[in-house]
Amino acid sequence: MTIEFATLGSCSSRNIFYSKLNADYKKYFKINKSLEFVNMVSLMSDPIEFDETLINSNNKYNDDYIKEDLNKKYLDFLKEDENIEYLIIDTFFDAEFNNLIVGKNQYLTESTRFKDTAFYDSVKDCERISIQENFDEYFDLWKDSYKRFFEFIHTNCPNFKIVLNCSRSVFKYLKDGNIAIHRGFKIRARDNKYRNILDTHILENYDVDVLPFDETTLTDINHIFGRHPTHYESRYYTDKTYQLNEIIKRNSILGIDDELNRDIRQLLRNNQILSMRSSSITYEQNEEIDDLNKKINELNRDVARLTRNKDYLESEIDAMKNSNSWKMTEPLRKMKRKL
Helix, strand or coil: CCCEEEECCCHHHHHHHCCCCCHHHHHCCEEEEECCCCCCHHHCCCCCCHHHCCCCCCCCCHHHHHHHHHHHHHHHHHHHHCCCCEEECCCCHHHHCCCEEEEEEEEECCCCCCCCCCCCCHHHEEEEEECCCHHHHHHHHHHHHHHHHHHHHHCCCCEEEEEEEECCCCCCCEECCCCEEEEHHHHHHHHCCCCCCCCHHHHHHHHCCEEECCCCCCCCCCCCCCCCCCEEEEHHHHHHHHHHHHHHHHHHCCCCCHHHEEEEEEHHHHHHHHHHHHHHHHHHHHHHHHHHHHHHHHHHHHHHHHHHHHHHHHHHHHHHHCCCCCCCCCHHHHHHHHH
16 A cells, blocks of 8 residues: 655655656655645745736746745645645755745745746846845744644644655765765755754654755766756665655554654654754854865965065065166165165
8 A cells, every 4th residue: 555645845855756766666655746846935825816828937847836836726735635644845945945025925935947937027026035134034934834834734634744854955976986066056055054943943843753864965966857956866765765664654553643653753853953953063164164264275375476476576676786777766776775
């Protein structure tokens, strides 16, 4: 018997259920519905009217998600599908994209895909809010959105078991058998510190299962969907299959409301929080080391420049001391006499 899933988040969650990346997943799981390129602030806001002809990115896959960002009908799907047992969520888009404030309690996810539509031109000048630029305001808005989301699930989908996928953006990859660093991805990985904050809030406040993230995971430069900091090497997907099966087995044997099972989930959440705190410290230290290395390199360049200038000045001084040119001005003659 296969277990039926839905996902709400990035391709780090959705791609677990893709045969070309995870060949055996259909032995265990069925994916009923996924929603990408939409963050929680947008999902839990009010629907926005739109002209469908303006949702024209020339990619039906993208356009369908953009329409759902506008109409918020994903919640209706979750409510109506009685076969879903597990919902996997992740916070990638909460940390990655701005929200456009279109109207009172009307928010849109300013995703890269949405920017390819004609409709974007009609709202691109709206006020924005994001975790990077308006942390306190955004975090309060985000917490309220998640609170209402879990209330919705509790009321309308009481049998759902929610799994938080603590995936992260990565920037290391294999090149000719060695570990290399993708500089652009490393910059984007700075948002991991925000995801640690968001994930910690969820883990501290909601009874969810956890998919931990292996910090040694590499990005796959030859990934079937192209290069991206959440397009991982193949072992990531098989690892998630194993982890999900372990969660399913535990919940099946003990029961979701069993006291021992609750204690186990709490222990796993606490362990994940500690792991994220440790990774945050390590990342901040690496950032400090990078900053110091940049300053050292700048100082070395300054020293080299000053050395070149010193050598030049010394050669000029020597030339002047040894010069008998009648063209020397009186100030230069005085300087020569001093030297």
